[in-house]
Amino acid sequence: MPFETLVAGCLAYVALMFAVAFWADRAAARGRVRWLDHPLVYTLSLSVYCSAWTFYGAVGYASRSGLEFATIYLGPTIVFAGSWWGLRRLVRVARTHHVTSIADLVSARFGKSNPLAALVTLIGVLAATPYIALQLQSVRLSFEVFATARPEDNGAVGGTALWVAVGLALFTILFGTRNLAADERHHGVVTAIALEAVVKLLAFLALGVFVVWGLADGPADIIARIARAAQDPANAEGWQLRPDRWTALNIVSAAAILTLPRMFQVMVIEAADEDRLRMAGWAFPAYLFAMSLFVLPIAVMGHELMPADANPDLYVLTLPDAAGQDMLALLVFLGGFSAATSMVVVSAIALATMISNHWLTPVWLALRKRPADEETEDLRGLVLNSRRLAILAMVGAGWVYHEASGGSTALAAMGLVAFTGVAQVLPAMIGGLLWRGANRFGAYAGVGSGFLLWLVIVYLPSLGIGSPPPLPEGVDPLAFSIFITLAVNSLAFVTCSIFWFPDPVERLQGLSFVSAVEPPRNSSLARGDDRAEPLLAMARRVWGPDPALLFFRAEAAAQGKSGYLPDLTPRFLTRLERRLAGSIGSATAHAMVERAAGRTSLTVADLMQVADEAQRAKEETQRLENASIELARTARQLREANEKLTALSVQKDAFLDQISHELRTPMTSIRAFSEFLSEPDLTDEERRKFAGIIHEEAGRLTRLLDNLLDISVLESGQAQLSVSASNLHDLIGRALTAASATRPERVFGIDRDPISEHVPVITDADRLLQVLINVIANSRKYCDAERPWLRIRVTRRDGAGTQIDIVDNGSGIDAGQQALIFEKFSRLNDPARAGGAGLGLAICREIMLSLGGEISYLPGQGGAAFRISLPARPPVGRGRVAPPEGQA
Amino acid sequence: MPQELDILMIEDETNIAEAVRFILTREGWRIGLHPEGKGAMQRIRAARPRLVILDLMLPGRSGAEILAELRADTDAGLAATPVLMLTARGQGPAVQPLAEKADALLAKPFSNDDLRRVVRELLA
Structure with missing residues (x-):
């Protein structure tokens, strides 16, 4: 080539x-x-x-x-x-x-x-x-x-x-x-x-x-x-x-x-x-x-x-x-x-x-x-x-x-020389990562002795300076030098680590290398130097500026110093550490204070980082705690809602049961008597009587349905009120007349005070009339006095509305049942049973609520006594009343 | 000495009681009426009717309680008195246990023919 x-x-x-x-x-x-x-x-x-x-x-x-x-x-x-x-x-x-x-x-x-x-x-x-x-x-x-x-x-x-x-x-x-x-x-x-x-x-x-x-x-x-x-x-x-x-x-x-x-x-x-x-x-x-x-x-x-x-x-x-x-x-x-x-x-x-x-x-x-200013110099x-x-x-x-x-x-020879040399670092490196007790003295001794030995018996001879030690026959020089250098190295490392005690900084480093959790306690701290400033900066990170300054100022004052930088006395450092521990945990607090006070080569930035990390961890913990509290509260609300729904469901079942009963009862009579009417051998009188019963029971059914519709409209808050001004005296008069249809055979004495009754009321007159008729009719129905009478009194107080008290001279209502009478189908022991289904007073209560007033039972009046209270202000736009704009 | 009764009826609804009495009288039974739960048991003991017609919903004392007391009576003859239970509560699960203790159960509104038939069977 x-x-x-x-x-x-x-x-x-x-x-x-x-x-x-x-x-x-x-x-x-x-x-x-x-x-x-x-x-x-x-x-x-x-x-x-x-x-x-x-x-x-x-x-x-x-x-x-x-x-x-x-x-x-x-x-x-x-x-x-x-x-x-x-x-x-x-x-x-x-x-x-x-x-x-x-x-x-x-x-x-x-x-x-x-x-x-x-x-x-x-x-x-x-x-x-x-x-x-x-x-x-x-x-x-x-x-x-x-x-x-x-x-x-x-x-x-x-x-x-x-x-x-x-x-x-x-x-x-x-x-x-x-x-x-x-x-x-x-x-x-x-x-x-x-x-x-x-x-x-x-x-x-x-x-x-x-x-x-x-x-x-x-x-x-x-x-x-x-x-x-x-x-x-x-x-x-x-x-x-x-x-x-x-x-x-x-x-x-x-x-x-x-x-x-x-x-x-x-x-x-x-x-x-x-x-x-x-x-x-x-x-x-x-x-x-x-x-x-x-x-x-x-x-x-x-x-x-x-x-x-x-x-x-x-x-x-x-x-x-x-x-x-x-x-x-x-x-x-x-x-x-x-x-x-x-x-x-x-x-x-x-x-x-x-x-x-x-x-x-x-x-x-x-x-x-000149002194180093590491913070600013580039x-x-x-x-x-x-x-x-x-x-x-x-x-x-x-x-x-x-x-x-x-x-x-x-x-190849040169490569192995190099390998043996760098291998001398291994004992200190592995020991430092795995063994908390390893320390600087051991590292010096181990690396130092291994290095010197390597230098003398391996490195220098390889350069032609000096010669390797004479070895007995059969001992391999390479294997020997590797074993002997590493053995001496490790032994020195372990021995010196055990016999010397490391300083706090080194123990902390060792801790973080070996990843142990517990820091060493009770170590001596450097005292009386002027490093309060970084400690304050650190505390600010943890507590926020004002509390930190407050604490430092108080500590300085306790030492008889002005300003906010106390001497780093053991007492102060202990108190600071304890306070910090409350915020970031004792381990971190101890590490931070010890490092800050111990004149280590660690910088302020290192300490800040530790503080930030600890604070983040604490915030995370807090967040988790909050979430778990929130979860528990949600679970409780769900449980309560479920209980409420169950209770409502039970109520609903009872209500339907009652309605079924109230509907079936008149229908039974109607069915039976209407069947009789088709039979041929009845007298005219019987026919008239049976037709009358059918009529009466049909009326009862109609009233029941009216009442049910009434109460459902009232309860849903959908009732439309037609508010106008009326004279209360007129309303009471009309109510007495209407109620006299109930058990007309009974003669009731009526005790009224016309002068007090002549007050104007601004309300839904028809609804109020319904309540008055109901209460008066109840008296007519249930008053068991031999010579029954009814007393009606109206009181009006400025700013407090109008009260209408209706009291009869009967035996009244048992104390235990007074709380029940306004509930639906709460008909009391009622041998007379003049066709009521036990909805009347429940309707009255709903009406009065929508009028912004109330109806209540007055105990201790001798007979049955009801108080109807009208509010001082007209009911429009109040309470459960729908505003009138829905009306066409 | 009270006239011997075939049937004692315990019912608070006057019109229903009137209807039942009209039907059963025309059938030839002698029927007496008790209008409330209170005192019903004494009335049964005194009259010893061959059949008791018992309304479930009564003022004072419920028909279920009266039936339980009747069945538990020490007088075995009295305790075995047939009972026809009337109820306006339909035939839901709440009524079911009563149907087992009573000899018959009629749900309101019932037809006159049903009433005649059931009474005839119970008094046969």
Whole structure:
């Protein structure tokens, strides 16, 4: 393949990456992140784990050590498939605390300790520098594969590493430092990396298919060749599976997927939410499986077909190139290029954030002598520039390392050195997430000892400085160094965590990382400082401005101070905490007061956020309580309504029963006597008598129906009143005359007072007359005195209306029944039964209500006594009376 | 010594009582009348009629109560007196239990023929 084609293809690919990153960043800036946010993009971006080391090195590793290469894929698979929920929790905690890197996570957990973060950054930088060099080297080597065939191209290859380094630094600065907030996401970078992940996978799978079906004779042939290679005496020792190495490599690669700065960047920082881990939990292991599927076949075929001195790390390129598969070779080259560049870009971003946040910015702030005013000063330029500087430094260091080392180291060895280094962060990280007792002292001791040990027995020897410790025969140096560093690290971490007691701030952080609920109580508080102002602001958020000010002023006065800022005495803080607890719960109140008073690095804004969240939770609780009270009230109303309806239904049944009785009784007589009339042998007198009875009972039926209609109209409030002025004396006279038709044989004495009766009444005269007739007729009917008489008295009071009292000299109505007489069908024991159905007084009551007055029984008057009260004002438009406009 | 009665009627509605008396007298029965619930039981005991016609809705005491007392009487002969119950309440469920205790039940308004037939059957 012409070298120019390679360079042109490579440049076109780089241009594509720039375009994709640019497009994705612009789409994200416009808020169109839906597609970019897909869990698939997230999963693909995780493949940044597969750097050039895995792309080229895995085949070299397999040809040297057989199946052992698989541990590099197995460790991450176990982590993802086995505990994606654990990863979810990691993402949740990191996002809750706005963590910016693995170093930041560890420091946030252990009391926001910057020295610890700086130490983790140091490990990351030390591990990454040769690792980045490795990527540059792989690119240079892959160029050389094509160049060596044509000596005239050799000159062009020399500067490859430099040009790649410059290009990568440019890309990283362009797309990696657009945003100030380090916990914000880099859509451009992630999308470009996801695309590179696809290229990597396609290239490797295409090569694998070519090797298995093109070079070998299908799967069966390949398996046979692998089996032969495994029995080859030249491979026997290297290919032997060693349990110690196997275990150690699995552990260290599982640790690396969690602690490599670039992995933390794509897995945690770039995760929009923890839910995408659901897909990544199976899809990422599947990706790793696909990447590892053809490693062994390629290694075996390379070993068989390539010259003995060929570099196994480059089999993936030399195999297709030697077979004359130019396009496949170009694709594989681009795959390897993708693996190298994506690793460098993400590592540079992650490490630059760490270097900037934990090295450069603290140093710069410390060097600047004047007191920091963080509230107002704009640190934007400083942070961005220090991050750009750090990117240049990281990529530059990788290039320098590459040039200095001469590029001769086996790729796989460098990868494992880096893995072992970053794995030293794991005990502190896992312990910090799961164990409340873990603290800063343990973290220092663990990470520190693990780091030093790694430096001395692994890292420096790998650079040719010093030498690994002499080991007894049969002990594998790699497995030993992994086990010993992690063991010392963990032991120191646990021991020191147990023996030292953390300060309150750290315990609170630990609490929120481990997600325990109960805060530690009774811790000592910082006293006597001047932080009452933020406490007041916090209290205002919770209580509202006035009550908060009132409380603070009162507390200040109690201390003998003027103004509203009391000293932070223990007494004041206790009282404040207790008051706050009433509003937001004791746990939150304690945490807030302790943080505010404890001179922590937490800002006022943090406290405000805590207060707001607590207040929102309280409001929500209140809202739910209100809703439940409301629900209970509605249920009670429904129950009451139901009871009312049931009672009404019972009343209705009783009413219908009564009506049935009242209708059937006269009809019985009518039917019987009308049948008699058709009989032939009756006397004329009998016929007359029977006809009279029929007439009488028919009248009774008619009255009943009239009354029923009357009362139903009155009760429904539909009665039309025709109001006019009348003389009460005339009305009473007419009523007496009309009522005398009832039991006309009885002679009633009438006692009236004409003078008082001569008053005008403005009302519906016919209705009032109906009431008067009814009451008088009742007296005529029921008065059991031997010489009955009736006394009628009218009293009129200004403003209080007119009263008409009608009293007879009978035995009256029993006290127990006085309350019943105005009810429908309440006919009392009535031997006389002059055709009444017990509706009369009920009708009277309804009439008086519609006239705006009332009718009542007057007890203690000797005989039956009724009082009819007329209102002072005429009834039009009042009470249940329909306004007269309905009349035609 | 009271004249021996075939039928004692307990009914407060005078016109209905008049009608029943007219019908049954023409049939040849000797019939007496008691116009209210109060004292009805004593009247039955004293008269020992062969049939009691009992209105359900009576002032003073309901027909149902009188029937229950009659059936519970220690004098077995008296307790077994046939009873024809008259009711103006239709034949709803409230009346149903009475129909079982009474020997016959007539709903008002009844036809004269029905009354004659039922009384004839009960006195047969």
